[in-house]
Structure formats: structure tokens, C-alpha cells
Amino acid sequence: MKKDIILAGVGGQGILSIAACIGLAAMEESLYLKQAEVHGMSQRGGAVQSNLRLSSDPIASDLIPTGKADLIIAVEPMESLRYLPMLDPDGWIITSINPFINIPDYPEMEDLMKEIWKLPRYITLDANSMAKDCGSIKAANMVVLGAATPFLGLEQSSIESAVKNLFKNKGDEIVELNLKAVLAGREHALKQM
Amino acid sequence: MRKLLLLGDEAIAQAAIDGGISGVYAYPGTPSTEIMEYVQASKTAKENNIRALWSANEKTAMESALGMSYAGKRAMVCMKHVGLNVAADAFVNAAITGANGGLVIISADDPSMHSSQNEQDSRFYGKFALIPILEPSNQQEAYDMTRYAFELSERMRIPVLLRITTRLAHSRTGVECSNPEKQNDLKLPDNLRQFVLLPAIARKQYRELLGKQTQMEAASAESGYNRMIESSDKNLGIIACGLSYNYLLENYSGGKIEHPVLKIGQYPLPLDLVSELYESCEEILVLEDGYPIIEELLRGMLNKGKTIKGRLDGTLPRDGELNPVIVGYALGKKHLQGSAVPDLVKNRPPKLCDGCAHNDAFLALNEALIPYGRGRVFSDIGCYTLSALEPLEAINSCVDMGASITMAIGAADAGLVPAVAAIGDSTFTHSGMTGLLDAVNNNSPITVIILDNSTTGMTGGQTSSAFGKIDNIVRGLGVAEEHIKVLKPLRKYHDENVAVIKEELEYQGVSVIIPRRECIQTLNRRMRQKAKAKTMNI
Numbered sequence: 001m002k003k004d005i006i007l008a009g010v011g012g013q014g015i016l017s018i019a020a021c022i023g024l025a026a027m028e029e030s031l032y033l034k035q036a037e038v039h040g041m042s043q044r045g046g047a048v049q050s051n052l053r054l055s056s057d058p059i060a061s062d063l064i065p066t067g068k069a070d071l072i073i074a075v076e077p078m079e080s081l082r083y084l085p086m087l088d089p090d091g092w093i094i095t096s097i098n099p100f101i102n103i104p105d106y107p108e109m110e111d112l113m114k115e116i117w118k119l120p121r122y123i124t125l126d127a128n129s130m131a132k133d134c135g136s137i138k139a140a141n142m143v144v145l146g147a148a149t150p151f152l153g154l155e156q157s158s159i160e161s162a163v164k165n166l167f168k169n170k171g172d173e174i175v176e177l178n179l180k181a182v183l184a185g186r187e188h189a190l191k192q193m
Numbered sequence: 194m195r196k197l198l199l200l201g202d203e204a205i206a207q208a209a210i211d212g213g214i215s216g217v218y219a220y221p222g223t224p225s226t227e228i229m230e231y232v233q234a235s236k237t238a239k240e241n242n243i244r245a246l247w248s249a250n251e252k253t254a255m256e257s258a259l260g261m262s263y264a265g266k267r268a269m270v271c272m273k274h275v276g277l278n279v280a281a282d283a284f285v286n287a288a289i290t291g292a293n294g295g296l297v298i299i300s301a302d303d304p305s306m307h308s309s310q311n312e313q314d315s316r317f318y319g320k321f322a323l324i325p326i327l328e329p330s331n332q333q334e335a336y337d338m339t340r341y342a343f344e345l346s347e348r349m350r351i352p353v354l355l356r357i358t359t360r361l362a363h364s365r366t367g368v369e370c371s372n373p374e375k376q377n378d379l380k381l382p383d384n385l386r387q388f389v390l391l392p393a394i395a396r397k398q399y400r401e402l403l404g405k406q407t408q409m410e411a412a413s414a415e416s417g418y419n420r421m422i423e424s425s426d427k428n429l430g431i432i433a434c435g436l437s438y439n440y441l442l443e444n445y446s447g448g449k450i451e452h453p454v455l456k457i458g459q460y461p462l463p464l465d466l467v468s469e470l471y472e473s474c475e476e477i478l479v480l481e482d483g484y485p486i487i488e489e490l491l492r493g494m495l496n497k498g499k500t501i502k503g504r505l506d507g508t509l510p511r512d513g514e515l516n517p518v519i520v521g522y523a524l525g526k527k528h529l530q531g532s533a534v535p536d537l538v539k540n541r542p543p544k545l546c547d548g549c550a551h552n553d554a555f556l557a558l559n560e561a562l563i564p565y566g567r568g569r570v571f572s573d574i575g576c577y578t579l580s581a582l583e584p585l586e587a588i589n590s591c592v593d594m595g596a597s598i599t600m601a602i603g604a605a606d607a608g609l610v611p612a613v614a615a616i617g618d619s620t621f622t623h624s625g626m627t628g629l630l631d632a633v634n635n636n637s638p639i640t641v642i643i644l645d646n647s648t649t650g651m652t653g654g655q656t657s658s659a660f661g662k663i664d665n666i667v668r669g670l671g672v673a674e675e676h677i678k679v680l681k682p683l684r685k686y687h688d689e690n691v692a693v694i695k696e697e698l699e700y701q702g703v704s705v706i707i708p709r710r711e712c713i714q715t716l717n718r719r720m721r722q723k724a725k726a727k728t729m730n731i
Contacts, residue, residue, distance in 0.1 A: 037365065045541075084534055112537060
């Protein structure tokens with residue numbers, strides 16, 4: 001088993017929580033894991049990404065070679081396209097379609113979606129609305145995680161126990177909400193695949 | 194054996210805790226910050242009374258750690274690469290005094306300058322100071338080498354430098370931790386003159402340091418962190434330092450490399466091993482995630498020996514961090530490329546947060562400066578450096594910690610009046626205070642803006658040494674009371690703030706203006722914690 005994943009978003013959008021969930025689930029399945037994060041200057045509203053590598057064998061590099069990523073998981077549509085050179089020709093893009101507009105020259109949504117639709121394999125989702133339906137827009141990143149779960153090669157039970165672990169300090173209600181968000185994302189992806 | 198999921202930085206911190214340190218000293222700086230933060234958050238560290246507070250700057254941190262070593266206890270000091278410039282005086286001389294308790298210096302380099310103004314290689318400093326350097330290739334080695342570094346430091350009675358780079362510092366993986374050790378007892382140096390670097394003593398100590406070089410080289414050969422991995426194809430031999438070994442390995446699925454590889458993790462270089470590789474192979478490729486230090490040594494000034502490939506002959510790029518693809522190309526491997534980035538994807542540079550106080554401060558400064566024209570604001574290192582970019586375009590320099598005030602002095606001396614300095618609160622107590630004293634003694638016609646957001650913002654909101662002290666420091670350094678102005682940087686006070694700045698710009702002496710409002714990030718964090726505490730009580 002080997003999965004190379006690029007997580008993409010804007011500083012502050014919570015891609016590290018997605019990474020933490022996948023990481024915990026991988027640990028539970030005794031997989032090897034390396035996760036290169038971006039800290040420091042770029043966290044201030046800039047483009048951020050994280051290289052997450054899971055494998056049943058030891059992993060050498062912290063960075064994924066270009067053209068080798070199995071998945072790009074993005075919480076922002078323009079950011080989903082920034083790392084295309086990293087994506088394997090057979091790889092999937094899972095992205096939220098909710099734009100985070102903090103630059104003056106952000107592209108038109110219509111053009112952006114056309115670029116995404118050109119890709120051979122993608123899952124798009126309105127993570128904000130879906131999260132709202134689950135109880136809070138704050139769970140949007142967990143909806144995106146959910147949509148990625150059919151592609152991760154991990155047991156759904158490991159993902160769920162990771163979510164429980166990650167949010168247990170915030171109380172049962174928050175745990176339930178996030179589990180619901182993950183499930184909603186997953187069902188959406190299974191339909192769109 | 195415990196296995197923990199740790200960043201490289203955290204692996205070093207955990208190893209230091211397990212290795213029986215009595216204190217860690219540091220100033221925040223990406224990518225080194227998380228080392229201190231991990232110790233501060235550690236329950237074990239608290240129970241064992243490990244001292245873990247931020248210092249005013251890297252030099253004070255280095256000296257405090259040296260003092261702890263003098264007293265016989267193990268101490269660690271952590272900084273980013275440019276922090277080692279600040280600590281350099283203490284660092285280089287600590288090699289001459291030598292250590293008593295184990296003394297380990299962590300310097301985190303930032304090739305590709307993800308969050309830095311240069312990509313200098315700390316191994317140069319280690320070589321310059323003539324001390325052993327350790328360079329881990331992964332997080333497990335970062336843990337193991339930190340443990341070993343304390344032992345080596347005490348065995349040789351010398352400080353040891355551990356050099357990491359951003360990727361290792363900020364990448365997380367499983368790390369196996371070994372049994373913890375007890376802290377040392379208080380114990381004075383056997384020779385009470387060891388730390389007295391009077392010329393007569395320093396000469397003796399320096400000769401002793403030179404004498405230890407052979408011992409250090411022997412340790413490099415024996416430690417296991419330098420090893421030859423034999424292979425059949427001797428057309429090429431590869432020297433892989435630190436992290437670059439992983440990038441090399443990534444290019445060979447199954448892990449079998451057809452060329453002999455000398456994996457380097459400890460310096461001074463083990464000459465026998467280097468010579469063995471050089472003699473047995475036709476050409477040598479040197480992989481270094483930093484400056485071409487070994488490559489340059491191997492080539493020599495005239496480059497008349499065997500072909501040495503690396504950053505100097507264009508086999509690898511001269512600058513920037515390595516990665517598996519760059520290393521693959523150097524080995525003649527082909528790499529896949531996914532599809533190109535569509536043109537509509539725009540750059541998204543970091544920027545000041547919504548609601549950031551710096552934004553309001555610079556809007557006022559920009560307006561106040563209109564009559565004088567652009568190009569007279571010297572600035573410093575911190576979040577506010579982002580104001581150089583659009584839309585504010587408010588500052589004209591960012592060089593090193595504290596340089597804003599002193600550059601303004603020089604520019605004013607040259608006739609650029611008024612000259613403005615813009616510096617953050619934490620940067621001010623790091624390296625700005627002495628510059629302000631110069632300005633006062635000079636009676637320089639400069640306006641110093643100390644942007645007080647009451648934290649060390651850029652690195653994630655660490656406690657600022659300046660907190661609650663700035664006004665009195667400024668007063669104490671001799672700035673006239675009537676030219677110290679505290680502002681509230683909020684849009685609703687914009688006009689009054691502009692008026693105050695204008696007035697001080699006209700003053701032909703040193704003015705200090707302090708726009709004071711808490712960092713929006715730390716404020717939000719405090720509010721969240723407060724709300725959480727409230728729900729917990731119910």
C-alpha cells in the first residue's frame with residue numbers, strides 16, 4: 001500500500017486538521033507515514049500545501065516527486081489546480097468549490113470550474129453548504145476529508161476513530177458533527193465517482 | 194520503546210528532554226520555533242523543572258546555555274540559521290572555552306528561503322568554530338543524534354552543533370524514543386580558568402581545541418552516522434549529506450543503489466572514508482542540501498583531480514533546497530510531470546491578516562509621509578515586513594534584526610531627513626535597543642515606529658520579551674518624554690494618528706511612536722480559550 005497526497009488550501013483553512021486525521025488513521029493501521037507541513041511566513045493568508053505520504057514500506061523522501069501524487073485534496077478550488085504538476089496521470093483531485101478570495105485578480109468562478117472539469121478524474125463539492133447542513137460551516141474541511149476517504153486506502157473505521165480522537169477535547173457534540181460531515185463528504189464522492 | 198508521531202523539531206526537543214537537559218534557550222525563528230514550544234508544552238519537562246523560556250535574542254540564549262554548561266548541567270540552545278549570526282560571538286568563543294555540562298546548539302537552516310532572507314549553511318559556522326557537526330537525514334536520526342550530541346559534548350568537553358533544514362524540521366513521522374536519563378548534578382569546571390579567555394589562557398585553550406580535531410575526526414569515523422554503502426557500478430560514487438540521502442533513496446524503488454554511496458551525518462569529515470570513495474570511483478557526485486561545502490573541498494581551488502559533480506558544475510542548481518526530482522535528474526533519471534498549472538491560477542502571497550494593527554499603522558504612516566515622497570522607511574524582520582508588498586508598499590528595507598533604526602541613522606547622517614524606522618516590539622528588544630541608544634547619542638533626526646502587537650507574531654505568537662516594557666526602555670535610553678507617542682492603530686483614529694506622525698516627522702531629533710494593539714491572531718486565540726474555559730465550567 002502506498003498513497004502520496006498533496007493537501008492544498010489557504011493559510012488558516014484547516015488543511016493540517018485533515019492531515020492530522022489521515023495521519024492518525026494511518027498510525028492506527030500501523031502504516032509508515034511522512035507529512036511535510038508549511039509553517040511560518042506563508043501561513044499568513046498565502047497558498048499553503050502539505051505533502052502527506054502513507055505506505056506499508058518505509059518512506060524515504062519527505063517530499064513527493066512531481067507526477068507521483070495519487071491525490072490532491074483541496075479546500076479551495078484555485079488551490080486545487082496549483083499543484084497539478086505533482087499529480088500522477090491516474091491521480092484524482094478532490095476539491096471544495098468554495099472560493100477564498102483574498103487577492104484582487106482571483107479568476108472568474110466559471111473559468112475556474114471549466115479548468116477543473118477538464119481534468120480526467122475529480123470530485124467537486126460545495127463543502128460549505130454541506131457542512132452547514134451538518135450543523136456548522138467550520139466542519140467544511142471534514143466534509144472534504146470525507147470526500148477523499150474512498151481514495152485513501154484506509155478503513156473507514158480508522159478514519160472515524162481518528163476524527164473522534166482529534167475532536168474529543170471539544171465535547172461529544174463537536175465529535176458527532178464532524179463525523180456527520182465526514183460521512184456526508186464520503187457519500188457525495190461515492191455518488192460522483 | 195515509545196513511538197511518537199513527531200516533527201523533526203519535536204524529535205530534537207523530545208530527545209533533549211529524554212537526554213536530561215536542565216534548560217533550553219531560544220529566540221523564535223522559522224523553522225526552529227517548534228523545538229522550544231514542544232519543551233514548553235511537555236508535562237515531563239515541567240515535572241523535571243526544565244527551564245524553557247524565550248530569550249531576548251539568540252546571543253543571550255547562547256550565553257545563558259553556556260552558563261548552564263559551565264555549571265555542569267546539560268543545556269540546549271535553538272535558533273534559525275540567521276540567528277546563529279547574532280549568536281556568533283558567543284558561539285565561536287564557546288568552542289574555545291569548551292563545555293562542562295553537555296552543550297548542544299541547534300541551527301535550523303532554510304534553503305530556498307521559505308521564511309528567511311538568505312540560505313546560509315550553518316555547517317560553515319561549525320567548521321569555522323572547529324567543533325563537531327551532526328546533520329540528520331531523517332527525524333529518527335534527529336532524535337538519536339541529539340541524544341548522542343550531549344554524550345559527545347561531555348566526552349570531548351566541547352559544544353556540538355546540530356544542523357537541520359526546513360523539510361526535516363517541519364515534517365512529521367513516527368520516531369522511536371529511548372530511555373530517559375537523569376539530569377546532571379551541579380558541578381563546577383575542574384579548571385576554574387577554563388572559561389576565562391584572557392589571551393594567555395585563550396592561546397592555550399585554542400591549541401587544545403586544535404589538538405582535539407583528530408579526536409573529532411576519529412569520532413566521525415566511528416559513530417555510525419558516516420557510512421559507506423558499497424555497490425558495483427564505480428563509474429560514479431555519491432556523497433550524500435543529511436537529508437539529501439532520502440532524496441537519493443527515493444530514486445531507487447527497493448532501495449538498492451547501483452553506485453557506492455558515502456552517507457554523511459557527522460563532521461569533521463571522515464577522511465579515510467572520503468578517500469576510499471574518491472580512489473575507487475571514476476567520478477564523484479556530491480549531494481548537499483545547502484552550500485557546496487564538501488564539493489568545494491573535493492574540487493580544490495584548481496579542480497585538477499577527478500570530475501566532481503554537484504552544485505558548482507551545474508549538475509545540481511546552485512541555490513535552493515534539493516528534492517527527489519532534482520537529485521533524480523543529476524543521476525540521469527527521467528521524471529514524470531503532471532499537467533501544467535493553468536494560467537488562471539494566480540499567485541497568493543502571504544499578507545497581513547484582516548484586522549491587523551500593522552495595516553492601520555502603515556496607512557497612517559503612508560499618509561503622513563506624502564509631503565516627503567516615498568523611499569525613506571527602513572524596516573525590520575516580522576509580519577510587518579509584508580507591508581513592503583501591495584497594497585501598502587510602505588517600507589523600503591528588511592535586512593537583519595534591528596537594522597531599521599541603525600539604517601535610518603546612517604541615511605539621516607547622509608541627509609535623508611526625515612528618515613523613518615519601523616520595527617516590531619519583539620524585534621526591538623531583540624536588537625533594536627542598542628541602535629536607539631546610538632540614535633539618542635547622535636541626536637539623529639529620525640522617527641522610530643515601534644509596532645507593538647504585544648507578541649512575536651510572524652512565528653506564531655510567542656511571548657515577546659518587550660511585553661509591557663517598551664515605554665520605559667525608550668525613556669531609559671534617553672528619548673525625550675514629549676517625543677514618545679503611543680497610538681491606538683484603529684481606522685477610527687486614523688486622522689489623529691496621521692497628525693501625530695506628521696508632527697514627529699518634523700522634529701529634528703529622535704521621536705518614538707508606539708502604535709499599540711494586540712495581534713489579531715493572539716487576540717482570537719485568547720478569546721477562544723476564554724470561551725472554552727467558560728463552557729468547561731458549565
